[in-house]
Amino acid sequence: xxxxxxxxxxxxxxxxxxxxxxxxxxxxxxxxxxxxxxxxxxxxxxxxxxxxxxxxxxxxxxxxxxxxxxxxxxxxxxxxxxxxxxxxxxxxxxxxxxxxxxxxxxxxxxxxxxxxxxxxxxxxxxxxxxxxxxxxxxxxxxxxxxxxxxxxxxxxxxxxxxxxxxxxxxxxxxxxxxxxxxxxxxxxxxxxxxxxxxxxxxxxxxxxxxxxxxxxxxxxxxxxxxxxxxxxxxxxxxxxxxxxxxxxxxxxxxxxxxxxxxxxxxxxxxxxxxxxxxxxxxxxxxxxxxxxxxxxxxxxxxxxxxxxxxxxxxxxxxxxxxxxxxxxxxxxxxxxxxxxxxxxxxxxxxxxxxxxxxxxxxxxxxxxxxxxxxxxxxxxxxxxxxxxxxxxxxxxxxxxxxxxxxxxxxxxxxxxxxxxxxxxxxxxxxxxxxxxxxxxxxxxxxxxxxxxxxxxxxxxxxxxxxxxxxxxxxxxxxxxxxxxxxxxxxxxxxxxxxxxxxxxxxxxxxxxxxx
Numbered sequence: 001x002x003x004x005x006x007x008x009x010x011x012x013x014x015x016x017x018x019x020x021x022x023x024x025x026x027x028x029x030x031x032x033x034x035x036x037x038x039x040x041x042x043x044x045x046x047x048x049x050x051x052x053x054x055x056x057x058x059x060x061x062x063x064x065x066x067x068x069x070x071x072x073x074x075x076x077x078x079x080x081x082x083x084x085x086x087x088x089x090x091x092x093x094x095x096x097x098x099x100x101x102x103x104x105x106x107x108x109x110x111x112x113x114x115x116x117x118x119x120x121x122x123x124x125x126x127x128x129x130x131x132x133x134x135x136x137x138x139x140x141x142x143x144x145x146x147x148x149x150x151x152x153x154x155x156x157x158x159x160x161x162x163x164x165x166x167x168x169x170x171x172x173x174x175x176x177x178x179x180x181x182x183x184x185x186x187x188x189x190x191x192x193x194x195x196x197x198x199x200x201x202x203x204x205x206x207x208x209x210x211x212x213x214x215x216x217x218x219x220x221x222x223x224x225x226x227x228x229x230x231x232x233x234x235x236x237x238x239x240x241x242x243x244x245x246x247x248x249x250x251x252x253x254x255x256x257x258x259x260x261x262x263x264x265x266x267x268x269x270x271x272x273x274x275x276x277x278x279x280x281x282x283x284x285x286x287x288x289x290x291x292x293x294x295x296x297x298x299x300x301x302x303x304x305x306x307x308x309x310x311x312x313x314x315x316x317x318x319x320x321x322x323x324x325x326x327x328x329x330x331x332x333x334x335x336x337x338x339x340x341x342x343x344x345x346x347x348x349x350x351x352x353x354x355x356x357x358x359x360x361x362x363x364x365x366x367x368x369x370x371x372x373x374x375x376x377x378x379x380x381x382x383x384x385x386x387x388x389x390x391x392x393x394x395x396x397x398x399x400x401x402x403x404x405x406x407x408x409x410x411x412x413x414x415x416x417x418x419x420x421x422x423x424x425x426x427x428x429x430x431x432x433x434x435x436x437x438x439x440x441x442x443x444x445x446x447x448x449x450x451x452x453x454x455x456x457x458x459x460x461x462x463x464x465x466x467x468x469x470x471x472x473x474x475x476x477x478x479x480x481x482x483x484x485x486x487x488x489x490x491x492x493x494x495x496x497x498x499x500x501x502x503x504x505x506x507x508x509x510x511x512x513x514x515x
Contacts, residue, residue, distance in 0.1 A: 002438060003472035005446075010438040013445035015452070017431045022419035024496025026488045029415035032095035033075060033391030039305075039405045040394070044261035046305050046405065049392045059399035060098050060408045062139035062373055067402075069395040076388040080124045083381040084133055085319040085368065086308060087406030092391065093125035093384075096410040096437065098401070100132040100376070111366050115376070120437050121410050129382055133407055134374040137312050142265045144169050149245060163218055163241045169266075171273045172213045177250070178277015179210060181257050181303060186247045195237040195246055199281070201226060203233060206280055210235050218242060254299040255334070259306045271310050272353045278307065279354055287356070291364045294341040294350055304337035305405055311339075312375055314353065316346040317368045320406075343368065400435060410435070416444050416488040420451075422496055427451050427459055432488070439474055443467050443485035456493050462486055 002010070036050035041058040049070070056064040081090050082097070091097075100117040107113045119134050127133075147167045167173065183197045183206075199206055211222045214237050223236040237243075249260050263274060279285075283296040298304050304320060311318045319340045326333050341350055347360050368377035393411060394402050400411045421429035430452050434444040447467050451459040464482035468474045474482060 002442075002475070005470070005472040006439065006442045006474065009442035009445040009471065013432075013441055015431050015445065015448040016433070018417065018433050019419040019421060019429070019431050021421075022431075022492075023422045024420045024492040024494075024499065026418045026420075026491025026493070026495055027416070028484050028488045028491055031073065031393070032092050032410075033071075033073065033393045034092075034095070034404070034409070035079065035090040035387070036072075036390055036392055038090060038392075039301075041305070041309075041403045041405075045258065046302050049394065050390075052394060057394065057396060058136060058138065058403040059396060060134070060136050060401040060403070061399050062136040063399075064140065065399050066397050067394050068397055070392060071395065072390050072392045074389070075391040077386070078384050079387040081381075081383040081385070082124060082127065082133075082379055082407060083383075084135075084379055084406050085317070085377050086135060086375075087305075087320055087404075088381075089404045089407045089409070091124050091409065093123065095124050096121035097124055097127060098134045098408040098410070099127055099379075100134070101126070102131050111369060115369065118438075119374075122437055127379055127382065129379050131379050132376050133379060134376055135312070135406070136374055136403060136408055137370075137372075138264065138309055139373075140265045141267055142262065143267050143270070144262050147245075149241075160240045161220060163239070163245070167217060167245075169270070171270075172217060174263075174266075174270055174273035175277040176210065176213045176217075177259075177263070178274045178279075179206060179281045180246055180277075181250055181259070181274075182278050182281025182283075182298075184246065184250075186243045186252045188243065188247070188252075193240040193243045195239070195243050197235040197281075199233045199235065201228065201231045201233045203280075207233055207235050210237075255301075257298070257300045258302045264306060264309060268313060271313065275307075275310055275314070275350075275353050276355075279350070285351065285354065285356060287351075287358050287360070291342065291362050292347050292358075292360055294347060296339040297336050299334050299336045301337055304339060307339060311341075314349055315370045316341060316349050317343050317370075317375065317377070318346075416440065416484050418444070418448070418488040418492045420492045420496060422456065425457075426453060426455050428453075437481070439481040440484065442471055443474070443481045444488070446470050447485040447489050451489055456496070460490060460493055462489060 034049050038049045039046045040049050040052060043056040043064045052067055052070055055067050057067055059065045078093060079090050080093055081088055098119060099122045100119050101122060102108050102114060114132060146169055149163060149165060149167060179197055183199055185196050187194050187196060197210055207224050214220045214222050220237060220239050225234045251257050279296060285294040286292060308318050308320060320337060322335060322337050325335045341347055342364060343366060344360060351358055368375060396402050396411050401408060402411060415435050417433040419431045420427050430448045432444040432448050434441050450462050450466060450470060464486045467482040467485050468479060
């Protein structure tokens with residue numbers, strides 16, 4: 001895709017940096033944005049971009065970085081919708097996505113050759129179905145060994161049993177957390193506040209585990225009620241303090257449930273216990289079909305994408321899709337989010353977590369893979385539509401990137417800054433600072449080489465064709481980068497001339513005043 005000269009200037013760019021005392025500065029770029037409702041991963045939740053202010057967002061380095069500004073503007077034109085296994089994103093065509101372009105050659109149909117491709121920031125409009133996107137794996141890991149709680153009884157509460165002031169965050173507590181997120185509910189009425197878990201009548205092993213955990217951790221006995229008419233088994237834990245604790249940690253009712261932030265950063269072995277409880281409560285594993293697979297269902301959007309983050313840390317490839325609200329045989333089914341696991345290695349890892357000792361030999365096609373920092377997975381669909389309205393973008397410290405439900409994007413388009421130092425009408429020194437793809441960096445580097453030592457008039461004549469030719473050509477879809485480089489140079493010269501004009505006018509005014 002790129003010439004040797006382009007790669008040379010990309011990997012070893014010339015004249016990189018900025019000048020604090022520059023005589024002229026030129027800055028050009030393409031503003032880029034997302035639609036207002038696009039969900040972004042914060043440190044404690046997933047939230048629409050329009051409501052994000054001074055939050056911490058997940059960046060492409062797997063760490064969380066602060067948002068310094070949320071910019072918005074009116075936009076009218078084409079919006080792209082990109083989809084992957086993890087979800088979708090709506091963005092302006094020039095917005096850059098961390099990704100790999102897959103060449104149209106037979107050898108790149110195989111994973112062993114795809115993994116050798118170089119990941120860079122590509123404009124969304126240059127990506128197509130089959131190109132690979134990179135999704136970051138959370139690096140932050142903080143162990144937490146106990147919860148310290150404060151229990152205050154009401155004046156006339158003579159029945160509630162006190163909880164221990166310190167509750168261990170051990171395997172048992174994390175399994176119980178998973179059970180609650182999958183099947184639990186908090187009933188909060190005056191004089192009637194308790195926890196309940198609604199299970200299938202066959203899930204007596206889960207009911208027994210809940211009972212043992214409740215007794216061991218809280219010294220509370222449970223009540224188990226079988227309802228054969230509904231094929232359910234309900235486990236009741238009657239304790240107002242435990243009910244309040246679980247509501248505070250996990251919220252209540254299906255669509256509002258979520259993991260508390262600290263659980264997203266626990267060590268991997270502890271997170272396995274959360275996944276165990278979740279999957280045992282509301283998931284399935286089918287090992288008898290030709291290609292074994294597993295699945296999990298929830299009506300909580302936030303919980304679905306938190307589970308995604310947990311699975312990615314375990315190197316398990318999830319596929320997430322939503323089912324809209326519908327009525328089947330007179331029964332209303334709420335909108336839900338389904339997580340599917342199918343790839344062989346992912347199934348093996350999940351079965352290990354669920355203590356299912358099955359030998360999975362089936363080997364379905366591998367389309368996604370991991371390294372220590374990212375999930376690599378293909379774009380599955382690309383669409384476009386006309387849009388008119390507000391769009392938003394985030395400015396993120398240090399990494400200049402943020403992560404949506406399914407894609408990692410940069411917080412700006414190709415942006416180039418060129419700084420010039422002028423002596424005797426010649427460009428004595430020149431520096432550049434560029435954020436962009438390989439072509440953007442290479443063209444910035446080359447235009448500084450072409451301009452250095454030339455007169456201002458000669459430098460102004462440098463065209464985008466001159467830049468592209470000096471690099472041995474650019475792919476057609478990257479020619480706009482050479483335009484930006486030439487424009488940035490012209491903008492720096494224009495800035496210098498304007499400053500010189502103002503200085504000359506000021507000097508003339510001072511001279512006249514002295515006379």
